[in-house]
Amino acid sequence: MNTMKKPLACLHAFLAANPKSGSKSEELVSAVLAFVQGYHSLKFERSQVTLGDISKIEISDSGREIADWLEGDLEPLARYSYVDGECANVTRFVAKVGQLVLTVCHITPWSGKNEPDPMCRLAIDFQRIGNRSKFNTAARQAVERLNHDVCAECVNRIPAQMPVATVAEAVAKRFGRATAKYMAKGLRSSSRKA
Amino acid sequence: MKIAIDNFRAFLATNPAAVTGTAALAEAVKSLFQGFQAFPFEGIDVDASHSDLTIVGVSRRLPDYRLEDEVKPYGKHVSFDSDGDEITDMIFAIEDVVFNASFSAPGYSDDGDIQLDVHFERIDDAAERRKRLAALMEEVVGLVADRVLQSIPSTLPPAVLAQALIKKFGPVEGHEFAQSVLAAQDKIETPIHA
Numbered sequence: 223m224n225t226m227k228k229p230l231a232c233l234h235a236f237l238a239a240n241p242k243s244g245s246k247s248e249e250l251v252s253a254v255l256a257f258v259q260g261y262h263s264l265k266f267e268r269s270q271v272t273l274g275d276i277s278k279i280e281i282s283d284s285g286r287e288i289a290d291w292l293e294g295d296l297e298p299l300a301r302y303s304y305v306d307g308e309c310a311n312v313t314r315f316v317a318k319v320g321q322l323v324l325t326v327c328h329i330t331p332w333s334g335k336n337e338p339d340p341m342c343r344l345a346i347d348f349q350r351i352g353n354r355s356k357f358n359t360a361a362r363q364a365v366e367r368l369n370h371d372v373c374a375e376c377v378n379r380i381p382a383q384m385p386v387a388t389v390a391e392a393v394a395k396r397f398g399r400a401t402a403k404y405m406a407k408g409l410r411s412s413s414r415k416a
Numbered sequence: 417m418k419i420a421i422d423n424f425r426a427f428l429a430t431n432p433a434a435v436t437g438t439a440a441l442a443e444a445v446k447s448l449f450q451g452f453q454a455f456p457f458e459g460i461d462v463d464a465s466h467s468d469l470t471i472v473g474v475s476r477r478l479p480d481y482r483l484e485d486e487v488k489p490y491g492k493h494v495s496f497d498s499d500g501d502e503i504t505d506m507i508f509a510i511e512d513v514v515f516n517a518s519f520s521a522p523g524y525s526d527d528g529d530i531q532l533d534v535h536f537e538r539i540d541d542a543a544e545r546r547k548r549l550a551a552l553m554e555e556v557v558g559l560v561a562d563r564v565l566q567s568i569p570s571t572l573p574p575a576v577l578a579q580a581l582i583k584k585f586g587p588v589e590g591h592e593f594a595q596s597v598l599a600a601q602d603k604i605e606t607p608i609h610a
Contacts, residue, residue, distance in 0.1 A: 302569040309496050332500065369573050373580035376568040381493075384561055386585060388554075390596030392561035393581070397574065 229260025230295045230319065237320040237350075245277045245350045254322075254348055255279055261291045276349045284344035289313040289328035296324065300365045302372045307379045308332060314372060316364045323349045323361045325368060420451025421486055421510060428511050428538075436537045442466040445513075445536050452478055458529060471532045476521060478530075483508075483517075491553040493560045498567045505556045507549055513538045514545060516552045 236243075236253040243250040254277075262285055290313075293301065298315035306312045309332035317324045325347040349364075351357040380389055427434070427444045434440040442462050449471060450457065458473030475482075484492065489508040496502055497520075504519040516535040539545040568577075 302571070304569050305496055305498060305500050305567050307496075309500050309502065311500065366576075369576045370580070372569065373572055373576045374583070376572070377577070377580040377584045379567070380561070380564050380584065382584075384557060387596045387599075388557050388561045389565075389585075390599075391558065392565040394597050395562060396565040396568065397570065397577075 229257045232260065233257040233322075234320055237322065241352075243350070245275050245348060250348075250350060251277055251279065254324075254346060255281075258284075258288070258292070258344065258346065261288055276347050278345060278347045281344045281346075283341045284328065286330055286342055288342070288344060289326065292326060292328075293317075296326075298326075299361060300368055302368070304372070304376065306375060314368055316361065316368050318357075318361055321350050321352055321357060323351065323357070323364050325364050418486065420448050423451065424448040424513075425511055428513065434538070436539075437466050439466055441513075441536070441538060442469065445469060445534070446471075448510075449474070449532065449534070452482065467536060469532075469534045469536075471534070473529045474519065474532045476530050478519070478532075487515075490549045491556065493556055495560045495563045496567065497563050503563065505560065507552045507556060509545065509549060512540055512545060514548050514552065516556070 233253060233256075236250075240249060240253075243253070258279070258281065293313070293315060296315075296317035296319065298317045301313070301315035303311070303313045306329075311330040313326075313328045315326050317326065327345045329343045331341070331343075347364075349360055351360050424444060424447070431440060431444075434444065446460060446462070446469060449469070453475040456473075457471050459471070461470040462468070463470075483489075483506065487508040487510060489506045491505075491507045493505045494502065495505075500522075502521045504521075506515075506517045506519070508515050508517070514537050518533045519530055520533070521530045537548065539548055
């Protein structure tokens, strides 16, 4: 396990030694990539996209276990694992490392019988924020975004033609009495607003 | 496949005494499914009541188009369970025998075989038969809803989930949904997730 923690220690060291490296700086992007690379013996191919203050690294062929390793070291603030509409195994979580807010999404595509091992994909959004209060706000917003994205994705899988009463019963079964009641209240208030 | 169905029809015509629960009907259903594919099944299990069959080693192509083309199902649903298995539920009738067939194809395992669980009932009266088909369809839709909901992480915040549901179903149905969730609570004695 110590060897697993080494990449994280290196990232912390980089952040401490480079206080001015912002989210969009090439050295921070490289440091985050090196952090992920530290868990894996294969050389990653990556692409990078910058969205406002948030940088995103996308890695194809990331391996199946990397999400578990990252999750083990990063202690997520929120984390979800589920099978998506294309039957891929998806793990998504938000974590904090020093002044970084990380949003991780790992996808293991569905592999049919007699098909080659699927190529897993890993995407990490990250944002560096020095101000403690802004940092906490950004972390909270990242968790909220994650909650919304996962909810929307899951709810979209419910077939549209399915009778409302049937879905309602399934929701009540799945999420229990107290939660169902809370949801019903939320739905009623949303209905009034809409 | 057509020959298998014709043979089954001939059996029904000449064996009015082969009602639900008889070994003769179970044997005919077994032959019917065996006739749908060229290779033999790996395992067949008939329950004590002779109205349910479990067959392992069914062709993957069977539920997709071969069976569908021949029997013109009353209803069909494809969904994925939380293990990533692809489940095809099909309700159909051949003459006066009603079938509720569930094909389960493993998503991640390479060595898994497709399993067919089939429930069958012989119902003389046409009106009763139609009623039964509708009831089975309702049952299947409920199962599919449960399956879809099971794949939604149970830790999602209920308020966010409620918002996603209102978006999906719209304000009017959302209100109906809210009422239905509350009504459904009364049906549930023990919540799965408190």
